[in-house]
Amino acid sequence: MSSRRHFLQVGITASALPFALTNLQAALPQASAEAAAPVNEPAARIFYKVIVDERIPESLRFGQHMREMGSDVHAIRGDITDLWFHDLSAQWKREPVAIAGLTEHGPLFCLERLAWDHRMRVVFRAEHRLDADCVLHEVSGPEAVIQRVPDLGSAGVAWTTQAARLVSRCHDGRPPAAVARAVTRVAHSGDREPLLSWVIAPRA
Amino acid sequence: MAVPPGVNAKVFAQAVREFEAAVGKEWVFTSDEDVALYRDAYSVLWGEPEERLASAAVAPDRLEQVQQVVKIANAHKIPIYPVSTGRNLGYGGSAPNYSGSVVLDLKRMNRILEVNERNAWCLVEPGVSYFDLVRHIDEKGYKLWVDIPDPGWGSPIGNALDHGGGYTQPMFRNHFDSHCGMEVVLADGDVLRTGMGAMPGAKSWQEYKFGYGPWIDGMFSQSNFGVVTKMGFWLVPLPDAYLTGTVTVSKWNDLIPLVDTLNYLENSGVVNGMPGLGMPIRQGTPPDPALRGLLEAATGGDASGIDAYAARNARACWSCTVKFYGPQKAIAASWEFAKEKFAAAIPGARFEDGESYKLPLTPEQREKVHKPEFGIPSLETFSIGARSETNPTPSSGHAWFSPIIPRNGEAIFEANKVFADAARKLDLAFFGFSLPTTYWMRSFIFLFGFPVTRDAASNKKNREGFKQLVDICAQHGWGEYRTAPAYQDAVMNTYSFNNHALRRFHERVKDAVDPNGILSAGRYGIWPKHLRGTRA
Numbered sequence: 001m002s003s004r005r006h007f008l009q010v011g012i013t014a015s016a017l018p019f020a021l022t023n024l025q026a027a028l029p030q031a032s033a034e035a036a037a038p039v040n041e042p043a044a045r046i047f048y049k050v051i052v053d054e055r056i057p058e059s060l061r062f063g064q065h066m067r068e069m070g071s072d073v074h075a076i077r078g079d080i081t082d083l084w085f086h087d088l089s090a091q092w093k094r095e096p097v098a099i100a101g102l103t104e105h106g107p108l109f110c111l112e113r114l115a116w117d118h119r120m121r122v123v124f125r126a127e128h129r130l131d132a133d134c135v136l137h138e139v140s141g142p143e144a145v146i147q148r149v150p151d152l153g154s155a156g157v158a159w160t161t162q163a164a165r166l167v168s169r170c171h172d173g174r175p176p177a178a179v180a181r182a183v184t185r186v187a188h189s190g191d192r193e194p195l196l197s198w199v200i201a202p203r204a
Numbered sequence: 205m206a207v208p209p210g211v212n213a214k215v216f217a218q219a220v221r222e223f224e225a226a227v228g229k230e231w232v233f234t235s236d237e238d239v240a241l242y243r244d245a246y247s248v249l250w251g252e253p254e255e256r257l258a259s260a261a262v263a264p265d266r267l268e269q270v271q272q273v274v275k276i277a278n279a280h281k282i283p284i285y286p287v288s289t290g291r292n293l294g295y296g297g298s299a300p301n302y303s304g305s306v307v308l309d310l311k312r313m314n315r316i317l318e319v320n321e322r323n324a325w326c327l328v329e330p331g332v333s334y335f336d337l338v339r340h341i342d343e344k345g346y347k348l349w350v351d352i353p354d355p356g357w358g359s360p361i362g363n364a365l366d367h368g369g370g371y372t373q374p375m376f377r378n379h380f381d382s383h384c385g386m387e388v389v390l391a392d393g394d395v396l397r398t399g400m401g402a403m404p405g406a407k408s409w410q411e412y413k414f415g416y417g418p419w420i421d422g423m424f425s426q427s428n429f430g431v432v433t434k435m436g437f438w439l440v441p442l443p444d445a446y447l448t449g450t451v452t453v454s455k456w457n458d459l460i461p462l463v464d465t466l467n468y469l470e471n472s473g474v475v476n477g478m479p480g481l482g483m484p485i486r487q488g489t490p491p492d493p494a495l496r497g498l499l500e501a502a503t504g505g506d507a508s509g510i511d512a513y514a515a516r517n518a519r520a521c522w523s524c525t526v527k528f529y530g531p532q533k534a535i536a537a538s539w540e541f542a543k544e545k546f547a548a549a550i551p552g553a554r555f556e557d558g559e560s561y562k563l564p565l566t567p568e569q570r571e572k573v574h575k576p577e578f579g580i581p582s583l584e585t586f587s588i589g590a591r592s593e594t595n596p597t598p599s600s601g602h603a604w605f606s607p608i609i610p611r612n613g614e615a616i617f618e619a620n621k622v623f624a625d626a627a628r629k630l631d632l633a634f635f636g637f638s639l640p641t642t643y644w645m646r647s648f649i650f651l652f653g654f655p656v657t658r659d660a661a662s663n664k665k666n667r668e669g670f671k672q673l674v675d676i677c678a679q680h681g682w683g684e685y686r687t688a689p690a691y692q693d694a695v696m697n698t699y700s701f702n703n704h705a706l707r708r709f710h711e712r713v714k715d716a717v718d719p720n721g722i723l724s725a726g727r728y729g730i731w732p733k734h735l736r737g738t739r740a
Contacts, residue, residue, distance in 0.1 A: 077587070078584075078587025078588075079582070079583060079584040079586075079587040080583055080586075080587075081575075081581070081582045081583045081584060084335070084583065085335055085339065085581070089335065089339075104587075106586035106587045106588075107586070107587070109245075109586060110357070110583050110586050113245075113291075113357075114357070116241050117311060121237075175237060
């Protein structure tokens with residue numbers, strides 16, 4: 001599969017003010033202000049559900065921006081069982097529809113496998129490794145979206161907003177065609193599990 | 205398109221066309237992306253030339269299509285590998301033992317054929333998941349539970365055939381034991397039904413297991429003698445109430461009477477939930493560094509230090525949580541009886557009442573409990589961060605190392621000494637003192653998750669360690685109950701009484717019922733004749 005991909009080694013490093021995770025409330029208006037979409041962008045994709053983990057501040061910020069762009073946001077606490085049992089399983093049986101999220105590995109691992117059974121696939125996947133003074137992003141997705149990955153590096157504390165923008169640009173169901181990396185200079189507290197932003201969509 | 209080994213490409217292409225004619229073109233998968241979905245996400249051979257990979261997949265949706273596919277495969281000698289929902293993570297996922305096999309994906313066969321509330325049984329197809337079955341029961345309002353493994357996204361048939369277990373009462377926890385009757389497609393496409401199902405028009409297929417003559421159901425579990433297309437299961441009548449209680453004991457060697465008393469209570473039916481052993485002396489974050497040496501000494505046979513530590517700190521060495529399902533008054537009395545037995549066997553035993561629920565659970569209670577103990581399927585286990593010093597990338601999974609040992613305290617001590625010695629010898633850093641699980645009534649199972657990474661060197665080291673542990677355990681009379689394909693030959697090699705008489709018998713059966721060796725070659729160490737000499 002990797003031979004089909006066009007690797008873009010972006011490696012953008014951008015400076016940003018250190019950001020304390022505990023200062024979520026103060027950060028939200030700033031992140032929201034930075035979320036204003038540039039002009040001449042195609043309309044954001046509206047997802048059936050955007051999955052966020054309410055234990056993770058970055059995930060909540062991502063969800064806030066996705067909600068502003070028109071998607072319905074569903075909060076979990078790491079476990080997708082209820083979402084699957086009471087909602088997605090029936091919905092995907094009726095009609096496979098696209099979902100997105102920013103979560104830890106576990107929810108995506110489960111949802112991807114459940115999606116396979118409905119002829120769906122992950123069309124965008126970005127791993128965000130939270131190091132002490134930066135976020136390392138490795139993104140695979142549609143080529144047009146990958147070209148915007150440098151925006152992640154320059155976004156500073158608003159990188160989740162940029163991740164939401166990338167996700168909202170994934171309009172089709174083709175497999176990821178390109179890969180890129182970026183680095184955002186922001187401070188984080190504690191040793192954290194990597195986060196993933198992702199899109200699962202019906203196969204094109 | 206990959207081609208199975210030893211199969212001519214033109215022959216394979218012809219077989220694929222025939223598969224398409226049998227099930228519909230859209231249900232035969234040959235693209236790289238589709239076939240990759242059958243990779244084992246937790247493969248211990250990930251990315252290596254030996255990784256077990258499928259060549260294609262075919263997904264029938266009814267018995268007749270399964271028969272056709274099997275006949276086509278048999279005619280062209282195409283290896284096929286049936287999976288139900290194909291989860292089975294930690295034990296192989298949906299990847300075949302024999303690379304190049306065509307996965308026979310039974311997920312589309314997802315019909316719940318019958319649920320009988322009155323006598324608490326069901327009859328299902330392989331693609332039915334625990335989620336599907338529980339939803340059906342909920343929608344119908346039946347007062348029944350399904351005994352669920354954890355995680356609960358697999359299929360009752362797949363889990364039972366691999367000898368999986370759950371969390372409610374002992375007669376349901378062992379999922380193969382709790383099945384009743386099966387339908388099987390043989391390698392030539394013939395179909396048989398076991399137990400009472402062998403009688404046309406039988407009225408008790410799911411109510412009496414044995415039918416008449418030799419009971420052959422076991423031949424189709426952990427094996428490759430047929431494709432199971434239907435299976436009956438006994439369900440759990442909704443209990444009236446649930447209760448837990450915990451006994452704690454202070455001295456290291458109290459573990460022996462603790463387990464003996466637990467066994468008495470379980471074997472006599474007083475305790476009927478899945479008990480849990482614990483080590484309260486080790487609790488605390490971070491653990492007291494002084495404990496490490498004391499635990500090592502105790503594991504080596506000198507418990508004086510840890511007993512003194514326990515006395516000095518008023519800590520118990522061991523705990524046992526016992527669980528009860530049944531009438532509220534009866535299980536309260538059972539707990540009182542259990543306390544009497546533990547107190548008589550172990551002076552100084554202390555008791556604490558635990559959870560107590562009148563069933564069914566309220567929505568608030570559902571959020572607090574370990575869901576599988578209440579027949580509720582869950583994926584919560586995937587939300588538990590498992591990152592640690594010894595497993596920095598838990599997202600790559602694990603392979604279960606799961607030896608069965610006798611159900612007594614001495615065996616727990618001995619096993620831990622053996623594991624500790626082996627871990628030092630093999631440079632495996634992740635064995636602290638471990639307690640076994642109690643899925644089965646009459647034996648213990650240790651469950652160690654060997655980390656799987658995306659680093660071939662690390663995986664190689666772990667594979668070698670795993671296989672050596674299999675042998676070390678066998679030298680002490682302990683055998684794995686189930687393992688991933690990469691280790692199935694190694695484990696089968698340890699069941700070697702009388703020059704591997706059991707395996708030789710399996711092979712004689714294999715040669716008789718599947719002479720072309722098309723079904724699941726190598727599964728659980730059973731290889732068809734034409735591949736036998738090429739395998740360990």
